[in-house]
Amino acid sequence: MADAKQLHIAMFPWLAFGHMIPYFELAKRIAQKGHKISFISTSRNIQRLPKIPPNLSSQISFVSLTLPRQDNLPQDAEATNDLPLDKIPYLKIAYDNLQDSLAEFLQKSTPDWIIHDLIPYWLPPIAAKFGISSVFFSIVQALTLCFCGSSSTALINGEDPRTKPEDFTVPPKWVPFDTRVAFRLHEAKKFFDHYEMNDSGVTDIFRLGSVMAGSNVIAVKSCMEIESEWINLLGELFGKPVLPVGLLPPTANDSRDGKEDNIWLTINEWLGKQKSRTVIYVAFGSELNLSQNELTELALGLELSGLPFFWALRNRDGFEERVKGRGVVWTSWAPQLRILAHESVGAFLTHCGPLVMLPFFIDQGLIARVFADKKVGIEIPRNEEDGAYTMKSVAEALRLVIVEDEGRIYREKAKELRLLIADEELHDQYVYKFVEFLQNYRQVSDK
Structure with a gap:
């Protein structure tokens, strides 16, 4: 697709380094294909991310948003690893309160796409309002998303037939192939928390269902070589194109100031x-x-x-x-x-x-x-x-x-x-096909 236009892609990960780092790795790989990236986060998190590689400095820009003050959040707490678990719902509230400043940026810069996380359930309608297509990029694999629920509607409306942690220790009924993959009881108890209301006022499962329903495309940090059946099932369950982007192993040129x-x-x-x-x-x-x-x-x-x-x-x-x-x-x-x-x-x-x-x-x-x-x-x-x-x-x-x-x-x-x-060529192909899809999608929708 040598004649395809250069894309401008905004990226908006959740405020956890386990999310921001894979998003940054994907940003670098997309930028290497000649496209512009606006990587959006808060100022303190941007300071703690790896430096942009010199060869990509003209392709990637950090966009710093000020995290609104929130009761119950310590000063300078801008990421999950700054907080105990019981305080993370308040970080979600502060993150939700970024929507006005994010909307202002999107309206001014009008990127072709925004790639976002599961937490901003309010983002797909904002993107659609400005004519911006959206990708929900999941850092968890397709099999986990398949375990979460049978459809976006079921997630949003709380229509899951599983009502107790024990129900999560067997494969869901909507998985049509044989598998022994399921939670242990101690894991299921923790996982069940995502279906319960928390202090942010919205369940995590509602957030997930909303971004799955509202986005144009679902991308997963995975590959067909590991979970092809689950990737195919995810597309069937949620009625969206599902694109694996590879495993995104950290690139070797992570700058640490010469140390x-x-x-x-x-x-x-x-x-x-x-x-x-x-x-x-x-x-x-x-x-x-x-x-x-x-x-x-x-x-x-x-x-x-x-x-x-x-x-x-x-x-x-x-x-x-x-x-x-x-x-x-x-x-x-x-x-x-x-x-x-x-x-x-x-x-x-x-x-x-x-x-x-x-x-x-x-x-x-x-x-x-x-x-x-x-x-x-x-x-x-x-x-x-x-x-x-x-x-x-x-x-x-x-x-x-x-x-x-x-x-x-x-x-x-x-x-x-x-x-x-370690197969860089394989993972590069996944990113190439992902970007090619985004380019073709825009060209089709622009006609």
Whole structure:
């Protein structure tokens, strides 16, 4: 589509770094195709995002909106990781109050498209009023959206036949193919909260249903190689084009003000002293705050495994001294892609694999089930009721995938998944097809 016009695309993610970072990765990939991006967030969040790569500085602009003051929100709290869980509904209220300033920007700049998140249920009508097409870009996979409800109307009107957490521990009746993917009871209890009214005055499920109904297109951070049946089902359930944009692995040129190389030299020196494929890399991102008990059992489990590990952990708990020499507890930013690519790293212990999986958030349990079925990882066993795990269960799972013969199949399958995740050409094709769709859609609708 060399003759297709350049697009101007606005992007408006929810105020969580687990959302903003994938949106920023997608923005960079769209900009690389020659299109203009207006990336909209609040001033403090923009300051904390990675810098725009120099080669894309003419294509991407940050648009800073002032987050309205909100009772019950601490000063300078502009993202979910600035807050305890019970305060996040008040952040949603402040975010909802951005609609006037966002509408003003959209009216003045008239982008061709706006790509937005699930929280701004009020956004699709505003975009339509100004003749702007909208994409709901989901950072969770298609299978999670299929689990949420059978249609936009059902989500908006609260017409879900499931009335208690136990109902979410089996696949929904509207899934027409055989699957064992479902929530554990402790996960279902947390997931059920999204159907309940919160202090923002709107349920999360109503928000989701409204953006699914009002947007022109649904995009998902996923690929057909992992969940083709779910992607196809999502389109059937919600009657919209559903486009996977690939897995959006972080690009290597993430700027850290020149500190990255010095940090990497220190880490690489330690990794280089370890045996091939023996190190466990542990990371749960910046959004997760483990309880003291969860942290202790995980730490003791790592120690009990007897295996070397590198743990990217933001809060110190005195564990560093105890494991000196065999394990590293790293309390600042770490170059994740470089660490995972090192030959000494044999397993990744994270929310949902590959190899060792300990899910905590909304969709991670479902993804962990999918990966377990594909034999690319095992879940650390947990109590079905409350999700508790022990140091023994942590240690046994780690030793199985790194040391034991019966873990060989997981190691081999995980290599295949790593190749898929690292396939830049494949993921680039997904973005290319996504952008091509947006261009064709505009051209058709302009006629």
